[in-house]
Amino acid sequence: MQHVSREARTIVVGTRQSALALTQTGHVIEALRQISEAHGFGYEFEIRKIVTKGDRILDVTLSKVGGKGLFVKEIEQALLDGEIDLAVHSMKDMPSELPEGLMNGAVPKRVDPRDCVITRGGVPLEELPTGAAIGTSSLRRASQLKAYRPDFDIRSIRGNIDSRIRKLETEGLDAIVLATAGLLRMGWEDRISSPVDPDICLPAVGQGALGIECRESDSGVRELLALLDDADTALAVAAERTFLGALNGGCQIPIGAHAVITGRSEHGSELTLTGMVGSPDGSTILKEIRTGTDPQALGLEVAQALRAQGADRILAELGS
Template sequence: MKRIVVGTRKSPLALTQTEMVMAKLQEHHTGLEIGMEKIVTKGDRILDVTLSKVGGKGLFIKEIEQAMYEKKIDFAVHSLKDMPTEMPEGLMLAAITEREDPRDVVITRNGSTFADLPIGARVGTSSLRRAAQLLNARPDIEIVSVRGNINTRIAKLEELQLDAIVLAAAGLERMGWAEKISERLSTELCIPAVGQGALAIQCRSEDEEIREILSVLDDVNTRRTVTAERTVLGRLNGGCQIPIGAFAELEGGELKLTGIVGSADGLTLLKETATGTDPMALGHAVAERLIEKGAGEILAKVREEISQ
């Protein structure tokens, strides 16, 4: 069997995720050789500015996609939550892996829960989505911008004397660090990022042999739920740096989808839930309801604040 090459970011989590994908592919395809190309993205280079200020969609994937166009790599492994809702021409999502725990978690210095943090607690996150929801629940807390890979952010807990940091459960689990989690935040309190917990396997649309090799990684149920979520994001014209969250789960044969849009200060938080069987129709319905409630105005204001 031929040798193929996968592209990935250089962060410890990205490398771990890519190695997991490589191992799964080799389980299914005996004798498959896979090389790895480590690529530095714009999002990795600029660490002294909050993600929302860096701007643009696809901060962690553009350079990897370029390597695919130039045929330096055959496919790429991304965190689905980093992926814009529209694919560039000539590229496609060949597979979306089975989702791990999609929730956000808090790591606190003394192991306490989010509700038990002291008044005025300093909470580290670079995500406007997390900030909006946490401030809505606890207006007394102070949000401190924290960037970098998981190791860096955990270290900032002590360095910056923070009371807590907020991360994705899936990343910590993949790194084998689940024991560091103080609390998994319920989706009632904090709706996750679109696609959080799933990996996106991207390749060139024309490359049928690669598509066939990668197809074994595709999880039908995860694809349905994240399609509903990504439809909300696409309709609201949001990137991963805007305070939008969406979370879908299967209940029987039906999908239950909740979408949120918040102001960066947490004072306004719009939330809509609906059920249905067609992921795209459901995503559109939830997005339209959010728009009717004023989501467009909130997001326009956030974008204006970011650009200043």
């Protein structure tokens, strides 16, 4: 492989300061360091920890905090101000529209997008007792779990992964629901009692994927990040995020989506996208599944199909 000489520089990487954020940022930096060495970029990397609004407000549910980008706005401002050169986000935290001048430079290969449960005694979700108390901060999870088992007692918990796991004991819960990806990245897969079937609880848009954000004007970083991008993950996430944007979705709406590559042809990769909008109490769950090769067109098609089913009424009631 030919090595191309480039001007050495230190890339400042912005991230939240939670253990998970720092762990996944460390994984990204290690991958970028290897790419830099292999392709002769000559880059060094340093981490800049940034506190976001979502990190500061922990005593209310995300749906009541309001607004989009609760875990990214301050980091994006640091990017725009030139204080950092790229940012590592959990893709599910990123609003469907990015600020002018910023872009997703890479979407690395996705890990397991499903939710999972951690329960007392390790029992699977379907074996939890009647009236089981389940902790989650997500309206999306609460809506679908109530639809699956109306007897569940859904309770709001906030905090980082480790603090939510502690609340299983300290708040007398029978189970908590988390993103599988976070536990995998922390090396805590042995704590998972069971995954949650997407037929029961569809994941959040972008769950299991990372978004590496940078300035559109920074050609050096863009060139580096392009080598980290996973094409299949990027396609799937593009379909999900287009769906989210078309419904103007955020934390205040029980909304989920999951796209997978289901085939290849001369026209490109075939995607199957499942989208969901539900009422907060789980009394209404609307789902659509469509297949196509254009992720943007597919995302719009599923969103329009859900609107035709009555999603507009739910969105209006929730103030979207």
